[in-house]
Amino acid sequence: MLHLWLIPALPLAGFLINGLAGRRLPKALVNAVGIGSVALSFLWVLKTVLAVEAWDAAHVERYFTWIESGDFRVGFDLAVDRLSTVMLLVVTGVGLLIHIYSAGYMAHEGGYYRFFAYLNLFMFFMLLLVLAANYLLLFVGWEGVGLCSYLLIGFWFLKKSASNAANKAFIVNRIGDFGFLLAMFLMVVTFGSLDFGTVFGAVEGKPPGTLTLIALLLMLGAAGKSAQVPLYVWLPDAMEGPTPVSALIHAATMVTAGVYMVSRSWLLYTHAPGALEVVACVGLFTAVFSATIGLVQTDLKKIFAYSTVSQLGYMFLGLGVGAFSAGIFHLMTHAFFKALLFLGAGSVIHALAGEQDIRNMGGLRKHTPWTFLTLMCAGVAIAGIPPFSGFHSKDAILLAALHHAPWMYWVGVITAAMTAFYVFRALFLTFFGRYRGSAHPHESPAVMLAPLAVLAGLSLAGGYFPVTHWLDPVFHTEEGSHAAWAVWTSVAAGLSGIALAYLFYVARPGLADALASSLRGLYTLIYNKYFVDEMYDTAVVRPVVSGSRGFLWKVVDAGIIDGAVNGIGARARDIGGLLRLLQSGNIRNYAAWVVAGSILMILGIGMWGGAR
C-alpha cells in the first residue's frame, strides 16, 4: 500500500480546518495550514513516485465497493501510473508555488482564510480527478473542480460581472458534462464497467461506431472543461476571479483536465480514428482562432486567457495526431510558463493597484525589474525559442503534426508566430516605453517574487525533463518527423513574431494604430472576438430566457413569482373577504388547470384506451 488516499486527503484536511475554524485562526496559521497541506501532499507524491518500482502497469489501490448492482461494480479506487505521475507533480508542484504566491497577493483581501479554504478544496478534487481509477470517480473530481472554479470566480461576488462570469462558466460546462455523462452510460452499456483497466482491456473488437460515439462524447466533455471551440467562451470571462485563481485553475491545472482525460482514454481514441481526427481539428482550429483574438486584446489577463485557450488547442492537436506524450509534455511546460505569465501579470496588477489595461501601463521595466525579468523568461518559453521549455514541447507537437498532415503543421507554425507576437506585444506595452498610467508602481514582496523565480527557472529549463521518454511505454506513440527544416521554420516563426512586436510597439510605436485604422473592419471584428458571445446570446441565451419568462412564467405560473401575496391575503382578513377568494383570479386559474388536465386525460384514455 502506498496510501495514495493521503495525496487528496491532505488538502481536504486543509479545507476543513480553514473552512470551519479559519475565521478564528491567526493569519500565519491559516497560511501554514493552506500552504502546508499542499506541501505535504507534494512530498507524498514525490515519495510515491520514488516508492513505485515496477511502472509497467498502473498501481491500483482498492478501498471499498461504491456501487454494486448485478455484475456492475464501481469501486472507490485510486491508481497511479506514469501518466498520472506527470499530472500529480504538475498539480501539486505548481499548485504549491501558487499557494505561496497567494499568501502575498491576497494579504490585503477580506475573507483571506476562505480563499485558502477554496483553493485547498480545489486541490482535493483535482488530485482525486488525477488519481481516479475509474470514470465515475474521475467524474466526481471533474464536477468538484468545476464547482470550486465556480466558487472562486465568484469570489469577487460583489462584482456583477464576476457573478455573470461564474454563471456562464457553469452553464457552458454543463453542456460538456452532459457529453461526459452520456459517454459514461454508453460505456456501461458497451463494456459493463467504468474501470479504466476493464474498459481499455475490452476495447479490441468492439464496434467502431460505438467507440467513435463514446470518444466524441468524451471530447465534448473535454471541450467544455478545457475551453475548446465551441465551448471556449467561458474561460476569458473567468478572468474576473483573483489572479492566483486564474493561474492555478484557468491555466495550469483544471483546464488541462480535458487533455488528461482524453490521454487517459487514448486506447479508445486509437480505436476510433475518426474521433481522433476531430480532436486534432478542434484543437488546431481553437489554437489559431483564439490566437487571432489574442492579437488585439488590451486587458493583460484577457490576452493570457486567449493564449491559454490557444495553447490548450495545441495540446489537443498533439493528442489528435497521435502524439499523446507530446501533448502531455506541452501540458507540463505550459503549466510552468502560463502560471508564470499569470502570476507575473498579477504582480503587475498588484503594482498598479488593480490596473489591467495594457494601454495604461508601459515603462514598468524600471519599477518592477524582477517581475519584468521573470515574465521575459515566460515570453521566450511560450514563443518557442530554443533551448527554452516551450520550444521542446511545441516542436514535438508540430513535428508529429507534420508527419500526420502537412497542412496542420503549417497552420500550427502560423499560430506559433501569432503567439510570439501577442505575448511580446503585451510584454513590450507593459514594460517598455513611457509609463502611461497614474498609479505609483512598486515591486511586489518577496513572497510573491520567489514563486515567480522558481517558475522562471522551470520555464527556461523545463524542456529537459524527459517527459516523452518517461511516457513512451504508456502510449507506444509512432515516431514523429525529424525534418530539421521544420524545426527551424517554427523557430523562425517565433522569432519573427517577436521581431514584429518589437517593431510595432517599441521601435515604431505609431505603426500599430496606423495598421489598425487602415484595416478598421477586420480590427473591429477581431477586437470584438468575432462577436461569438453576441451570437450565442442572441441565438441561445435570449430565446431561452424570454421563452421561459414569457411563456412559462406568465402562463404556467399564472404570473405569481416571488412571494406576491396577490392581495388575496389582505382581503381575506375580514371573514366576508374569505368568500371572495373563490372569485380571485388565481384560484380559478389553478382550478381551471386541474379541470382541463382531467378532461384531457379522460379524452386520452377514452380514445386510445382500447389499444393495448
Next chain:
Amino acid sequence: MQSADFLALLPLIAVSAASVSVMVLIAFHRGHRSAALLSAAGLAAAFAALWPAARVAPRTVTGLLTVDSTVLFYSGLLIAATFVVAVLSYGYFEKRETRREEFYILLLVALCGALVLVGSRHLVSLFLGLELLSVPLYGMIAYLPEQRRSLEAGLKYLILAAASAAFLLFGAGLIYAQTGTLDLPGLVSLIRAAGPGSLLLPAGLALIIAGFGFKLAVVPFHLWTPDVYQGAPAPVAAFIASVSKGAILALLVRLFAPVLEVASVALIFTIIAIASMTAGNILALLQDNVKRLLAYSSIAHIGYMLVGFLAGGQMAATAVAYYLVAYSITVLGAFGAIAVLANGHGEPESLADYRGLFWRRPALGAVFTFMLLSLAGVPVTAGFFAKYYVLAAGVSATVWLLALVLVLTSAVGAFYYLRVLVALYARPDGRREVREEPPLSRADWVLLGTLAGLLLSLGVFPNLLLAVIRRTAG
C-alpha cells in the same frame, strides 16, 4: 378480527393512540414540551411496532388494508419522516406565541391517513386515508393565523384539495358503476385483462389519476405547490414534500404498476412525467425565494420518480424506493435548515437571507450544502445514487425519451441549486443587515447532523439501504 390482525395493525394503532393521548394530555395539562415528547414517544413506539407487525406479514386485514413487507417499509419511512417533522416543529413553534400543542394532534392524524393510504387495498380505504391525510393538512398549513400567507395557503389548499377529492370520489363512483367492485387488486387485474374498454371506466380511471396527480403536485395539477410551500410553516412544507407525496407514490408503485400495461395510461403518465421534470426545473430557475424554489424542485423530483415508476419491473420498484428515501432525507434536511433559521417574525426566504450563511454558521451551512448537492444529484450524496438508479431503471427498460429528458432537465436543475449554494458561500454583503438568526437547540443539531450523516453515508455506501429495500420493498 383476530389477534394477528391487531398485531399487523400495531403501527397504525400506536399512532392513533398517540394522537388521542396528546389530545387528552392537552385537556389536562397544556404544555408544549410534554405534547411534543408524547408525540415523539408515540412515533418511536409506532416505529418499533413495525417488527411485531412484520412477523405476521403478509396479511390482509378486513379486506381494506394490506400489511406486507413493502407496506411496512414505506410505513417505516413515513413514521421516521414524521418523527423528524415533530422534532423540527418543536423547535419551530417554541419560538412563537401561538397555541402550539394542537399541532401535534394534527400531525399524528395526518400520519394515520398516510399509513392507511399506503396499505389500502380498497377504494374506500384509499379515499379514507387520503382525506385523513388532507384534512389535518389544511389546519397545519394555516397554523400561523397571524401570517397572511399561511392562511392564504391553507385556504388555497383546502379549496383545491376538496375539488380534487371530489374528482377522485366521482371517479370511484364511475368505476363502481361499471365494474361493481371497489377492491383495488381486483380492479387492477380487471383493467389489465380487458383494458378500459367502454366509457365509464376510462373516465373513472382518469379522474382517479387526476386526484393522485393533485396530491403529487405533478403538471398540470401542480399550481398550488409554490403558494402552499411558501405559506406553510417550514416543518409542514417538509411534511407535505416527504410524507404526503411519499404515501401516494408508494401506493402508486405498490398497486398501480400493472395498469401501465394499458398504453394510454402509460402515455398519460409519460406526458405528466416529462412535463413535470421540464416545468419544475425551468420554473425553479426563475426563483429567488428558496421555499418556492424547493416547491418547483419537488415537482421535478416527483417527475424523476415517475420515470422509475414508468420503467416498471423489479429494478424500478427498488429505484423508486431508494429515491423516495433519499429525497425524504434531503427535503427534510433542507426545510429543517430553513425551520431552525426561522425567528419569531418569520423564516428566511429570499436568497439574500442566505448570503454568506456558511461563514456565519459553518455547520448549518455545511448541512444545507449537502442537502442542495443531493438535490442536484452530485456524487457522494444519496441524491446521486437515487438519480442514478432511476436512470438505470429507465435505460434498462429502454424508455429512452424519459431517460433523456431526465438527464437534460437535471442538468438544468443543477443550476438553481448552485445559485443557492453560491449565496451560501458568498462574501457577506456588508451593506445588508443580517436578519436575526436564533441559536440552535441541541435536538436540532442532533437531528440535522443525523440527516446529513445519513445522506453522506448513503452516498458512499448505498448498499446499506439497497439491502433493506431488496429484502422488503424491492
